[in-house]
Structure formats: structure tokens, C-alpha cells
Amino acid sequence: MKTKLEGISIIDSVEFVIKDKNGNVKASGCEKDLLTKAGLAAMAGLLIDVGSVDPFTYVAIGIGTTPADVGDPILENEIKRKVGTLSRVTTQVGYTNDTAQLVVTFSSADGLSGVSAVTEIGVLNAGSNGILLMRQVFAVKSLDWDGGDQIIFTVKVQMKQGS
Numbered sequence: 134m135k136t137k138l139e140g141i142s143i144i145d146s147v148e149f150v151i152k153d154k155n156g157n158v159k160a161s162g163c164e165k166d167l168l169t170k171a172g173l174a175a176m177a178g179l180l181i182d183v184g185s186v187d188p189f190t191y192v193a194i195g196i197g198t199t200p201a202d203v204g205d206p207i208l209e210n211e212i213k214r215k216v217g218t219l220s221r222v223t224t225q226v227g228y229t230n231d232t233a234q235l236v237v238t239f240s241s242a243d244g245l246s247g248v249s250a251v252t253e254i255g256v257l258n259a260g261s262n263g264i265l266l267m268r269q270v271f272a273v274k275s276l277d278w279d280g281g282d283q284i285i286f287t288v289k290v291q292m293k294q295g296s
Contacts, residue, residue, distance in 0.1 A: 196252055235289075248277050
């Protein structure tokens with residue numbers, strides 16, 4: 134008897150919301166990101182607790198514009214990195230907690246000032262250096278930190294049963 138092996142898929146995305154000082158939404162959207170080679174290797178190590186890899190709890194933003202590449206070790210031009218709020222959520226009917234979610238808000242409270250043309254995001258496993266799990270470069274998100282703007286990123290990595 135032939136057995137059909139079903140694999141898993143990893144579906145990753147980055148949602149963003151930009152709000153003004155009054156909490157009004159100025160812009161929002163969803164960007165696809167790129168998992169790096171080092172990030173995939175680290176995920177495999179975390180799955181079986183091999184390789185002494187720390188979990189991916191940091192989100193960094195930057196102003197780099199070079200397209201994301203699977204070989205990227207860092208953001209091109211990082212301006213801030215911080216720990217996000219971690220959770221597991223259900224995004225697929227019948228599969229409880231199938232998605233890792235990392236939410237982080239950047240604002241002037243993080244020491245950001247002036248105006249930034251944010252164009253890249255990454256998820257890492259350390260407060261400095263570390264392994265870059267994913268990176269995405271996108272159209273400019275102009276943020277006036279002194280004017281009270283904030284950007285909220287929600288990074289989701291879903292494990293989905295193959296077919």
C-alpha cells in the first residue's frame with residue numbers, strides 16, 4: 134500500500150498599522166516577508182532543541198532599501214530593535230494555536246525622534262546581532278515620531294498542514 138506523505142507549509146506575513154498622536158489610523162496593510170536561510174536553519178534547530186538557538190522575540194525596523202534576500206544576515210540600515218509581545222493564535226479551522234504571533238509598537242517612547250522613512254523590518258533572536266529569521270523591504274512608511282506617530286507591526290508565522 135502506498136502512503137501519501139503530507140508536509141507542512143510555513144506561511145509568514147507582516148501586518149502594519151500607522152497611527153497618529155490621537156490614535157487615528159493613517160495607513161495599514163500587509164506585507165509578505167522573506168524567511169532567511171539562517172532563520173530556517175534556526176527554526177529547524179528549535180523544533181528539536183538542537184543548536185542552542187534563542188527564540189525569535191525581537192523586531193527591528195530600518196531605512197534600508199536593498200531588496201530582501203535569503204542570505205541576509207542583518208537589516209541593511211537598522212534604526213531600532215525591541216522585544217515584541219509573543220503569543221500563539223489560531224488562524225486555521227481545526228488547528229488550535231497554529232500560528233506564532235509577535236506584536237510590537239515603535240514610537241517616540243522608544244527614543245525615536247524626527248521623521249523616519251521606514252522601509253524594512255526584520256525578526257531576530259537577540260537584542261544585538263543574533264540570527265535574522267525574516268526580513269522585508271517595503272514602500273516608505275513616513276513616520277513623524279515627534280508629532281506622535283507610531284507604527285504597530287504584527288508578524289505571523291503559521292504552520293499549515295500540507296495537502
